[in-house]
Amino acid sequence: MKHTISVLVENRFGAFNRVATMFSGRGFNVHSISIGETEDPEISRMTLVTSGDDQIIEQVVKQLNRLIDTIKVVDLTGQPRIERELALITVFYQKGTRPELTNICDIFRGNIVDINNKTLTLEITGPPDKIDAALNVLAQYGIKEIARSGTVALKRGEQAKIQPKISTTKEKEKV
Amino acid sequence: MKENKQKMSGADIFFECLRKEKVEYIFGYPGGAVLKLYEKLYDVDFLEHILTRHEQGATHAAEGYAKATGKVGVVLVTSGPGATNTVTGIADAYMDSIPIIVFTGQVPTKLIGNDAFQEADIMGITRPITKHNFLVRDVKELAETIRKAFFIASTGRPGPVLVDLPKDVINSVCEFEYPEKVEIRGYKPTFLGHQNQIKKAAEMLKKAKRPLLYVGGGVIMSGGTRELYLLAKENNLPVTMTLQGLGAFPGTDDLSLGMLGMHGTYWANQAVNSCDLLIALGARFDDRVTGKVETFSLKSYKIHVDVDPTAIDKNILVDLPIVGDVKHVLAELASEMDEHPDISDWWKQIEKWKKECPFELDANDGKLRTQFVIEKISEKTKGEAVIVSDVGQHQMWIAQHYKFVHPRSHLTSGGLGTMGFSVPASIGAAFGVKDRPIISISGDGGFQMNIQELITAVAHKLPIKFMVINNSFLGMVRQWQELFHAEKYSFTDLSKSNPDFRKVAEAFGLAAFSTDNPKEVESLLDEAFAINDRPVFIEFKVVKEDMVFPMVPAGASIGEMMTKRLNPKTMV
Numbered sequence: 073m074k075h076t077i078s079v080l081v082e083n084r085f086g087a088f089n090r091v092a093t094m095f096s097g098r099g100f101n102v103h104s105i106s107i108g109e110t111e112d113p114e115i116s117r118m119t120l121v122t123s124g125d126d127q128i129i130e131q132v133v134k135q136l137n138r139l140i141d142t143i144k145v146v147d148l149t150g151q152p153r154i155e156r157e158l159a160l161i162t163v164f165y166q167k168g169t170r171p172e173l174t175n176i177c178d179i180f181r182g183n184i185v186d187i188n189n190k191t192l193t194l195e196i197t198g199p200p201d202k203i204d205a206a207l208n209v210l211a212q213y214g215i216k217e218i219a220r221s222g223t224v225a226l227k228r229g230e231q232a233k234i235q236p237k238i239s240t241t242k243e244k245e246k247v
Numbered sequence: 248m249k250e251n252k253q254k255m256s257g258a259d260i261f262f263e264c265l266r267k268e269k270v271e272y273i274f275g276y277p278g279g280a281v282l283k284l285y286e287k288l289y290d291v292d293f294l295e296h297i298l299t300r301h302e303q304g305a306t307h308a309a310e311g312y313a314k315a316t317g318k319v320g321v322v323l324v325t326s327g328p329g330a331t332n333t334v335t336g337i338a339d340a341y342m343d344s345i346p347i348i349v350f351t352g353q354v355p356t357k358l359i360g361n362d363a364f365q366e367a368d369i370m371g372i373t374r375p376i377t378k379h380n381f382l383v384r385d386v387k388e389l390a391e392t393i394r395k396a397f398f399i400a401s402t403g404r405p406g407p408v409l410v411d412l413p414k415d416v417i418n419s420v421c422e423f424e425y426p427e428k429v430e431i432r433g434y435k436p437t438f439l440g441h442q443n444q445i446k447k448a449a450e451m452l453k454k455a456k457r458p459l460l461y462v463g464g465g466v467i468m469s470g471g472t473r474e475l476y477l478l479a480k481e482n483n484l485p486v487t488m489t490l491q492g493l494g495a496f497p498g499t500d501d502l503s504l505g506m507l508g509m510h511g512t513y514w515a516n517q518a519v520n521s522c523d524l525l526i527a528l529g530a531r532f533d534d535r536v537t538g539k540v541e542t543f544s545l546k547s548y549k550i551h552v553d554v555d556p557t558a559i560d561k562n563i564l565v566d567l568p569i570v571g572d573v574k575h576v577l578a579e580l581a582s583e584m585d586e587h588p589d590i591s592d593w594w595k596q597i598e599k600w601k602k603e604c605p606f607e608l609d610a611n612d613g614k615l616r617t618q619f620v621i622e623k624i625s626e627k628t629k630g631e632a633v634i635v636s637d638v639g640q641h642q643m644w645i646a647q648h649y650k651f652v653h654p655r656s657h658l659t660s661g662g663l664g665t666m667g668f669s670v671p672a673s674i675g676a677a678f679g680v681k682d683r684p685i686i687s688i689s690g691d692g693g694f695q696m697n698i699q700e701l702i703t704a705v706a707h708k709l710p711i712k713f714m715v716i717n718n719s720f721l722g723m724v725r726q727w728q729e730l731f732h733a734e735k736y737s738f739t740d741l742s743k744s745n746p747d748f749r750k751v752a753e754a755f756g757l758a759a760f761s762t763d764n765p766k767e768v769e770s771l772l773d774e775a776f777a778i779n780d781r782p783v784f785i786e787f788k789v790v791k792e793d794m795v796f797p798m799v800p801a802g803a804s805i806g807e808m809m810t811k812r813l814n815p816k817t818m819v
Contacts, residue, residue: 081433082433085384086370086374093374097375127560127564131557131560131561134556134557134559135557138555138556138557139433140379140399140431141379141433143432143433
């Protein structure tokens with residue numbers, strides 16, 4: 073089962089690497105990682121999507137907690153939460169298909185953010201399954217490139233004070 | 248009131264910090280990136296620097312010192328190859344939870360990432376094998392970082408910490424202030440066990456019919472051996488120990504079942520299999536202990552006490568976890584025991600197992616055997632020596648036959664299984680422990696892996712007894728080859744390629760002896776223990792083909808022990 077885990081880490085050299093190294097070293101699955109600064113510039117929020125049985129997820133959470141640079145670990149799975157992902161999708165178009173693509177983009181409440189004489193680029197935001205659905209429909213037109221941000225998530229309600237900036241998956245390492 | 252603080256160089260700050268941490272010894276090796284530190288070290292009088300002959304030796308020596316004393320072992324090496332040579336020792340300390348701090352030189356901050364001379368990304372390399380590591384990028388962070396390093400290494404579940412020191416940081420100056428307290432918001436080890444959980448554990452123990460204490464190295468690290476002794480004695484509980492747990496409870500005591508697991512005693516493993524209450528204390532259900540996890544101790548209610556939450560439910564699901572310091576939990580548990588379990592039938596059963604399958608000591612064929620040598624050393628030292636074993640058959644025979652009576656007496660590489668551990672680790676132990684004999688025991692394979700450190704022992708006139716059990720084979724690998732790999736003794740026969748160990752030892756300046764005669768063992772030991780102004784070497788030439796039994800084959804249940812040599816073709 074997929075789990076979305078929110079981790080607050082020290083915003084410093086190597087913190088992201090420690091988490092990534094721990095996942096690969098212990099053989100845990102990672103579907104996506106995204107990381108960005110929080111309202112406190114000394115803290116980053118990392119959102120991890122992982123999968124495994126209960127025993128494995130328990131280990132994932134404990135091993136994350138064990139890292140010295142992690143401040144707080146919350147498994148958001150099963151809790152009221154907001155999950156979002158951003159995807160940039162560049163699709164080929166022909167003369168006749170451009171209106172169809174614009175229409176699909178509207179249905180998914182996306183934006184067309186770039187266009188040239190062969191392709192147009194859609195920006196779609198939403199829960200990961202919505203992005204999967206959009207990709208599914210767009211596939212028939214010929215997808216040139218996709219960039220997905222990975223999931224970011226927050227608990228609903230009063231705990232959700234910290235709003236992370238969206239950043240590109242696996243590249244926001246502070247150096 | 249504001250103190251007038253003096254400006255100091257990074258190098259001065261470094262040594263001031265070590266002084267504050269009461270460091271007695273640094274095990275190290277100089278080089279380009281740490282020249283400034285070694286310049287200062289020349290005049291430092293409050294600690295002693297021990298020059299090993301290889302950086303791996305320095306890390307193992309620090310481990311030996313830390314394990315024998317409970318203090319933090321300190322290593323200082325240069326950048327690049329100096330740093331990478333420490334990797335095996337760091338990984339070893341990580342697996343066995345040994346508090347050491349490795350200070351590595353680094354190229355100047357401006358050159359980091361430029362493939363500079365003697366540069367290695369030691370931070371990246373050691374991230375998965377350290378409890379934590381630090382790169383000090385500014386001299387202003389130096390004192391606080393060192394304070395944190397000692398705090399992290401020595402608290403909670405101990406472990407190695409690496410501090411990377413760029414050359415320019417060591418050379419620059421700033422005001423020195425050593426923080427009294429450390430505050431790391433992401434690191435708050437649990438110390439006190441949960442009261443209700445402990446109460447529940449006591450209730451379970453009171454009504455248990457077949458209880459068993461399964462004791463790991465954590466009991467020794469927490470200093471809880473006295474508490475363990477009281478709990479076991481007052482309640483008449485059988486105690487079995489892991490490889491790292493040996494010494495936590497006297498091996499000479501009737502309550503001791505010896506070691507459990509792959510090469511544990513038959514009766515200890517049968518007890519694990521049949522108990523109705525298994526209390527794991529500072530142990531981690533390692534695969535060498537559990538055998539096949541699906542069939543591990545199925546009839547028992549399991550209580551697991553450990554300071555590290557990740558150890559709980561990692562390999563074996565337990566019924567009652569107690570996260571906390573084992574010493575404290577043991578004391579609390581003992582105080583809750585207002586009535587004692589009635590387990591006389593359980594002891595009868597254990598005694599029956601003991602008779603069913605005792606150790607086979609000697610074939611009475613006049614040939615020298617490791618088991619015999621270990622028994623003699625155990626008798627001679629009354630179980631009171633510090634035994635530093637290497638890795639392989641002799642290590643298992645020591646675990647089976649040496650009757651440890653004190654904690655911090657059995658130093659061995661358990662988790663990582665590092666051949667070459669014994670010689671340097673015994674040197675570290677010899678600096679930490681002066682009132683008990685230090686005995687390093689290696690096989691002929693492992694002895695050659697850090698043989699260069701013999702000169703370190705000679706240079707400091709350490710009265711270590713270096714013993715080599717020479718069967719002219721990489722014995723444990725040979726054993727597996729015979730049992731499970733079609734008797735293909737691939738690259739394990741050293742009979743034609745071993746050096747003359749006695750001559751080698753003599754050349755290093757040790758008093759050196761060699762024998763293959765069981766009748767000479769006692770007199771040789773007497774002779775060796777009479778020499779205390781320098782290290783002594785003894786080679787025991789033992790039979791080649793002996794195997795360690797009993798044995799749980801890899802992947803089998805611990806109830807299915809192989810108790811004697813089987814025909815490898817038919818396995819009967």
